[in-house]
Amino acid sequence: MGLAEEIKQKAFQLGFDLAGITDASPLDNDQFKSLTDWLAFGCAGRMDYMRNNLDKRTNPIKLLKSARSIICLGLNYNPPKTQKKATISADPMGTVANYARYEDYHLFIKQQLRKLTNFIASIAGTGFRFKICVDSAPLAERTLAARAGLGFIGKNRMLINPQLGPQIFLAEIVTSLKLPPDEPIKAVCSNCNKCLTACPTGALTPDGRLDANKCISYLTIEYKAEFPPDLAPKIGARLFGCDECVLVCPFHKNAPSCQNKHFTFYPDRAKLNLHEILALTEESFGAKFADSPLKRLPLDCLKRNAKTCLANIAG
Ligand code: B12
Ligand code: SF4
Ligand code: SF4
Structure with missing residues (x-):
């Protein structure tokens, strides 16, 4: 088994549902334009962090100088079907998005990524440089995940895996290792709106x-x-x-x-x-x-x- 396969196997053992690899090249012109137009049209609202570090968000090498590959990971967060009946309350209730019904995914996934990088360090030898990212790092996570074959970007802007659906957290290990990239998958929304x-x-x-x-x-x-x-x-x-x-x-x-x-x-x-x-x-x-x-x-x-x-x- 090659290094890339070993890494993916370990990722699955650690409980990730998806693992794929892309190279550390910048966003292509269309993806770059899609992000800069979004910013120019004011679609980021008051999220100043989306306007900052644009160089890093569009080019992973600016995040880690020695970057050559990105290991993209996905964790399914579609809630388990509970047997328990919903609480019936006379009081008014407010709904919470599914992702927030779990413990904080940033912390949980970072912990799992650290275990994965420890494993990689143990088999890849010296010269393994990396940066772990979950959500808050300036990285175009969905674009990279699509490049690494984890799914396609739907009209709802989500990274959708045809088998697992859209409820997937994304995370990455930007690394100095040169790993064979995966192919993007061919799936689209078709006529659905x-x-x-x-x-x-x-x-x-x-x-x-x-x-x-x-x-x-x-x-x-x-x-x-x-x-x-x-x-x-x-x-x-x-x-x-x-x-x-x-x-x-x-x-x-x-x-x-x-x-x-x-x-x-x-x-x-x-x-x-x-x-x-x-x-x-x-x-x-x-x-x-x-x-x-x-x-x-x-x-x-x-x-x-x-x-x-x-x-x-x-x-
Ligand atoms: C800012 C942000 C938000 C903002 C803006 C959302 C948005 N659509 O941009 C707000 C607060 C609204 C938000 C909401 C949510 N978010 Co949010 N958010 C982010 C964040 C930090 C940046 C997203 C971003 O870059 N937006 C900029 C726009 C321009 O990006 P974009 O529309 O995706 O366009 C890019 C690509 O689509 C690409 N592109 C366009 N066409 C094509 C075609 C091809 C072939 C390819 C390859 C690429 C490509 O080019 C663009 C530039 O990168 C990411 C984490 C991260 N670091 O990436 C999480 C992230 C996108 N959010 C996430 C989640 C879970 C949510 C919510 C579901 C939470 C909730 N339930 O309330 C909602 C979903 C809303 C939605 N429909 O997108 C997940 C999504 C996982 C997934 N499977 O896609 C992420 C990845 C966090 C994570 N690590 O898991 N979010
Ligand atoms: S874009 Fe999606 S998350 Fe945002 S308001 Fe519309 S339905 Fe809700
Ligand atoms: S257009 Fe249909 S298939 Fe595509 S993301 Fe929206 S709901 Fe899903």
Whole structure:
């Protein structure tokens, strides 16, 4: 077995569902233009980090000088089907996006990546340089994953694997190792437009962009000010994040559930009691959601979301 195969086997043993390799070349002209147009049209809203480090985001060698390959990994986060009946509550509830019903994926995946790089170091010998990345590093994760054959980019902008669907976390090891690249897969959305129609705010444009300013995921997770009055009612009862364009996708329909037994899942976090959210103190928020992506949001913003959900539920 070659080095690349050994690395992929180890990745699967560690609980990743997908592993592929691409070279460390920059984004091609179309991908570069797609990102710079998105920024120029103001689609990044107030996410300044998307405007910074553009050189790195478009060229992995700027992130690691000795980079020659990128090992791209995917972890299925389609929630397990629980036997437990949903909590029936007379109190108004707000929904939480599926990804945030697990422990914080940034921390979990980084831990697994460290185990993988320790393994690679043990078999690759000296000269193995690397940088591990999950979400927050300036890297075009979906583009690289598509290049490495993990899936294709759908009209909902998600990296979709035809077997596993769109609910896949992405992560990378940018490395100095020269590894044989995988081929991109041939799959497309065809005539489907379900995600464009399902989006409650029209954030997905027919010309293939996601305008974050209108996206409920952006508004409830990244945006820190009062909601624009025309968008607040469209947030509905979405307390944290949005999955409409993901769950409507036909590739999601028969997707298997997350198989990783070590990745802690909280069935009770699908819906949260909005009055309880409003009653949280910094202390109780920290204690209840210490290991959750919800904890990345300042408590006053989570309360802002809860108030908006309550107003929308009251109609
Ligand atoms: C900023 C950001 C957001 C923003 C903006 C989203 C967006 N669509 O850009 C907001 C806050 C709205 C957001 C929301 C969500 N996010 Co987010 N987000 C990111 C982040 C940090 C950067 C994304 C980015 O580069 N956007 C810029 C635009 C221009 O990128 P783009 O539309 O994908 O276009 C690129 C490619 O599509 C490519 N391209 C275009 N055409 C083609 C054609 C081919 C053939 C190829 C190869 C490439 C290509 O060129 C462009 C330049 O790279 C990434 C992590 C990362 N470091 O990459 C996570 C990431 C994209 N998010 C993720 C998740 C899970 C979500 C949510 C599902 C969370 C939720 N439930 O609320 C939603 C989904 C919303 C959606 N439909 O995209 C995952 C997606 C995993 C996946 N399977 O795709 C990522 C990869 C994080 C991770 N490590 O897992 N997110
Ligand atoms: S996450 Fe929600 S608001 Fe954002 S593009 Fe998808 S459906 Fe629209
Ligand atoms: S819903 Fe349809 S158009 Fe949207 S990403 Fe899925 S297959 Fe593509």
